[in-house]
Amino acid sequence: MTLSGFRDYLPGEAAVRQEIVRVFRETCELFGFVPLETPAVERWDILAKDRETLDVIIYNVQGSKEEGDGTKKGLRFDLTVPLSRVVAANPNLPRLFKRYQAGPVWRGERPQAGRYREFIQCDADIVGTRSPVADAELVRLMGRVFERLNIREYLVRINNRKILNGLPELAGFAGEHLPEVLRILDKLEKEGLPRITSALEESQFLSAPAAGRILEVLKVASGREQWLSALRDIFAGSGVAQEGIGELAEMGRMLVESGLPAENWTFDISIVRGLAYYTGPVFETTLLKCPEMGSVCSGGRYDSLTGVFGLNKPATGISLGLDRFYAALDRIQALPAAHAGPAAVVIAVDPGSLAVAGNLAADLRENQVRTTLYPESRVRDGLAYAKAAGARWALILGENEMTQGTVQVKDLATGEQKTVPRAQVGSVVGG
RNA sequence: GUGGAUGUAGCUCAGUUGGUUAGAGCACCAGAUUGUGGAUCUGGGGGUCGUGGGUUCAAGUCCCAUCUUCCACCCCA
Numbered sequence: 001m002t003l004s005g006f007r008d009y010l011p012g013e014a015a016v017r018q019e020i021v022r023v024f025r026e027t028c029e030l031f032g033f034v035p036l037e038t039p040a041v042e043r044w045d046i047l048a049k050d051r052e053t054l055d056v057i058i059y060n061v062q063g064s065k066e067e068g069d070g071t072k073k074g075l076r077f078d079l080t081v082p083l084s085r086v087v088a089a090n091p092n093l094p095r096l097f098k099r100y101q102a103g104p105v106w107r108g109e110r111p112q113a114g115r116y117r118e119f120i121q122c123d124a125d126i127v128g129t130r131s132p133v134a135d136a137e138l139v140r141l142m143g144r145v146f147e148r149l150n151i152r153e154y155l156v157r158i159n160n161r162k163i164l165n166g167l168p169e170l171a172g173f174a175g176e177h178l179p180e181v182l183r184i185l186d187k188l189e190k191e192g193l194p195r196i197t198s199a200l201e202e203s204q205f206l207s208a209p210a211a212g213r214i215l216e217v218l219k220v221a222s223g224r225e226q227w228l229s230a231l232r233d234i235f236a237g238s239g240v241a242q243e244g245i246g247e248l249a250e251m252g253r254m255l256v257e258s259g260l261p262a263e264n265w266t267f268d269i270s271i272v273r274g275l276a277y278y279t280g281p282v283f284e285t286t287l288l289k290c291p292e293m294g295s296v297c298s299g300g301r302y303d304s305l306t307g308v309f310g311l312n313k314p315a316t317g318i319s320l321g322l323d324r325f326y327a328a329l330d331r332i333q334a335l336p337a338a339h340a341g342p343a344a345v346v347i348a349v350d351p352g353s354l355a356v357a358g359n360l361a362a363d364l365r366e367n368q369v370r371t372t373l374y375p376e377s378r379v380r381d382g383l384a385y386a387k388a389a390g391a392r393w394a395l396i397l398g399e400n401e402m403t404q405g406t407v408q409v410k411d412l413a414t415g416e417q418k419t420v421p422r423a424q425v426g427s428v429v430g431g
Numbered sequence: 432g433u434g435g436a437u438g439u440a441g442c443u444c445a446g447u448u449g450g451u452u453a454g455a456g457c458a459c460c461a462g463a464u465u466g467u468g469g470a471u472c473u474g475g476g477g478g479u480c481g482u483g484g485g486u487u488c489a490a491g492u493c494c495c496a497u498c499u500u501c502c503a504c505c506c507c508a
Contacts, residue, residue, distance in 0.1 A: 004499065056432075057506080078508090109506065110432075111499095119508060274507060296508065321508025349466045383468035398466060412468075 005117025015340035028100035036099040038082040044072035057107040075106040079123040088309030097127040114327035125317030135281040136254035138318040153288040159271035162244025171213035177205035188270035222268040277302040293328040342372040347382030349398025
């Protein structure tokens with residue numbers, strides 16, 4: 001029995017999860033990223049550096065009696081803060097640092113479907129450039145991961161915090177109330193424009209004209225070229241917003257050139273992102289067939305986070321939530337196939353044949369065939385194991401075969417069985 | 432963290448206003464078949480009814496607590 005929000009992954013599920021991570025890693029390397037690994041446990045002041053409110057979700061780590069020091073520590077709740085720490089602590093890293101990392105993180109929130117207390121994040125980050133080209137590369141990278149997993153029906157929605165930062169100026173409300181306003185905008189997709197409209201109109205922080213200006217922005221909602229030009233007009237007087245719009249325009253051009261299909265991305269003013277450290281472009285990805293699972297992959301630019309640790313470098317990153325992604329794919333029956341378990345099972349008829357069977361298994365493995373040597377000389381059980389394990393071939397040998405120098409090769413998919421000379425087994429099973 | 436549902440065999444579930452040794456299908460195991468799985472037949476094992484208390488002559492059924500999973504809020508992958 002596991003703790004609430006913590007789970008075991010039995011082989012069938014674990015194999016598929018690892019397959020997804022494998023695709024993620026390969027794609028990252030194809031995009032020129034290098035791996036990074038950091039500890040699960042971090043000093044508390046590092047984790048809580050950016051936001052005191054995060055305290056509520058950070059797991060406390062008591063440490064052992066033996067270690068005895070009073071350092072307060074906790075489990076990492078994301079991979080971005082540790083990355084920022086590493087970057088700040090290692091000034092000799094390449095000026096342009098592209099790293100990927102897949103590993104567990106912990107958050108003490110109430111579990112729900114696709115939402116756990118321990119979950120794996122697959123992160124790709126680019127440190128050392130302010131160019132929106134980097135943000136576009138991250139979106140393209142994750143698009144590639146989706147494509148390789150045969151997921152075509154997904155949508156990356158992109159916004160820029162700089163545009164949202166122009167809202168107080170545009171609508172005429174105090175900047176300190178922006179977080180409240182953003183919380184309302186964030187619910188646009190979930191609750192719909194009518195409810196958001198009344199929420200804005202009823203807000204204590206907003207005058208009627210202010211609410212009206214915000215609604216004007218909301219009506220543009222999402223789009224690509226038209227969206228950009230509409231916002232350019234609305235935010236004509238705001239320098240920050242214009243800067244943000246310009247960055248998105250460049251991102252958009254790069255996405256088009258990268259070959260990301262137009263139906264897979266859009267700009268959307270209601271994408272906010274809760275984490276406070278975002279400063280520029282932000283993105284969220286949902287599976288169109290499973291919108292109720294929410295964002296399975298998201299991220300954004302955090303140009304000032306490394307500064308918190310003493311070395312100021314711009315950075316942008318994206319993160320695929322493996323567990324939620326898996327839960328969503330499972331729900332829409334789109335999980336990738338995973339090859340795990342033996343392709344061939346070698347079965348000895350009698351104890352005297354086990355050694356020769358072991359030798360045959362070694363040969364098959366030498367030929368890259370995933371092979372189990374059935375450890376007992378019981379044909380019935382060996383075949384049952386082979387079937388249950390999903391193996392394609394059963395290779396049976398006993399005294400008769402040993403004297404003839406042959407092996408019985410049974411194709412478990414068709415039930416066909418034939419006598420094959422020992423030397424040819426590799427070509428039959430391998431091909 | 433707040434509010435609300437849920438929990439019976441490995442899985443999906445049934446179980447009548449509390450009333451004898453708690454059932455079904457699938458799965459599993461054994462035999463028919465001591466060198467051949469998946470079909471068929473016959474037989475079989477398996478549940479302290481999530482856990483712990485309480486009410487009652489009697490609790491799967493009622494009450495309380497606790498845990499799990501799920502839903503909403505919050506937050507987010």
